[in-house]
Amino acid sequence: MKTEAKKANEDLDRLLRQKWMSGTWRLNREERPLDPATTVKPHLWKWADIYDALLQARDRIGIARGSAERRAIRLVNPGMAETEMTSHTMLFAFQLIQAGELAPAHRHTMTAIRFILQGKGGYTNVEGQKMVMEEGDLILTPQWNWHEHAHEGKEPMIWIDGLDVPLIKALQVISFEPYPGTRIPVKDSPHLAPHYGMTRPVASTSEALPRPLHYHWRDTHLSLRHLAEREPHPFDGVALEYVNPLTAGPTLPTLSCWVQMLPPATRTQVHRHTSTTIYHAFYGSGTTVINGEPFHWDKGDTFVVPLWSWHEHANRSATEDAVLFSMNDAPVLKAFGLYREEGQGESHIGL
Ligand SMILES: [Fe+2]
Ligand SMILES: [Fe+2]
Structure with missing residues (x-):
């Protein structure tokens, strides 16, 4: 049997709910843990499964503007099945591109990294900076930078895509824009050419520092x-x-x-x-x-x-x-x- 006081509290809670308000006395202990609690579960994905998924996607999924723009397999954390993210802050995916394919240009507020695993002859163009991918290279795509991937080699290229998607989603600032043209023009500036590294041609008049996008x-x-x-x-x-x-x-x-x-x-x-x-x-x-x-x-x-x-x-x-x-x-x-x-x-x- 409900006591008078309990009933009065419930009446108040109902009244507040109707007016889009809530009393802090309703917080329970689980919302105030001493140690951080996470829904992210430890998990390991075997390469054989990732690779098999990529090969199956290679045979079934074509990439083109307006349809699937990327052929990538996401790692879904078992604790976050509904979001299809790898953790509460990050997304880890594996991308495959075949010889002659183009993953069309776009930009977004999510930041991305690529870590190259297999293949030769592929490149990423970030804001006109063409970076030829080699195994073990790290290539960055800062947020809101135009970028596209293309492949001028023979064997399929595979790389890791790492992004901050769930964080940007939580902040509710996702923006995505397809490139208005067909291809991002490669900037013909020797100063931007990645193979110059920490040097610059003596004829260069640029005082800008090269952006660190390719490791x-x-x-x-x-x-x-x-x-x-x-x-x-x-x-x-x-x-x-x-x-x-x-x-x-x-x-x-x-x-x-x-x-x-x-x-x-x-x-x-x-x-x-x-x-x-x-x-x-x-x-x-x-x-x-x-x-x-x-x-x-x-x-x-x-x-x-x-x-x-x-x-x-x-x-x-x-x-x-x-x-x-x-x-x-x-x-x-x-x-x-x-x-x-x-x-x-x-x-x-x-x-
Ligand atoms: Fe650690
Ligand atoms: Fe992208």
Whole structure:
């Protein structure tokens, strides 16, 4: 039997609801946890499944303006089936383009990164800057930049597309625009040519600094090799962040990309942080334990470590290096003072 007081409270709640208001006394404890709680689930996708999906899409899906503009397979987090996103802040997808195809130009408020996995002869044009893709390269598409992908080679090209779609969706500022012309003209400026790197032709009169949109694997790999001679980071091994040399900040305002090497038979210590990371095994094989559950990965496998989950990595091979490429949302957390990190000490992975 309801007490008078309880009934009076319910009457008040109903009255407020009718007027599009609500009393804060209705909040329950689950809405005020001590530790951050996430709906993102740890999960691993096998390369064999991703690759098979790409081949099936290659045979069935054509790309053209006005229909499917991209042939890409999204990784859907089991905790976020309704949104079809990989985490609450990020989307990770694999794209395949065949020789002679053109993924038509457009721009959007979502920021994108590409990490190249297979093929030769493909390129991305971002605002007139033509960047020829090679395996292991990282290519950036900052938000609202015109971009298109084309392929002048022979074998299909496959790359990772990483985007901040769910974050931009949550902020309700998604804008998307098809390019008004057919192709983005390549700017004939030697200053923009990526192969000039940190140099410029002496005849150039431009004082603008080249935008850092293309990180070549040959440079990244060399940096990894040099760093491997030093003491590894306790939680991340031999780890590099792709930085923006113009700002000294992270790769992009909403996304940070990393590459890390785990030398043979090494394991990292256990830690957790309020950023979420999506890892792709570029080569090698290892095990990552997330909240006590082991995820065994081999070349091409991809997995997500949700925020505030304890995790540690180990290279399962005694002879081969393992290299992980990853993307995380730490720049967003750091921008608002919400980044937090905790260490737990030695690894528990028994190999
Ligand atoms: Fe795009
Ligand atoms: Fe971590």
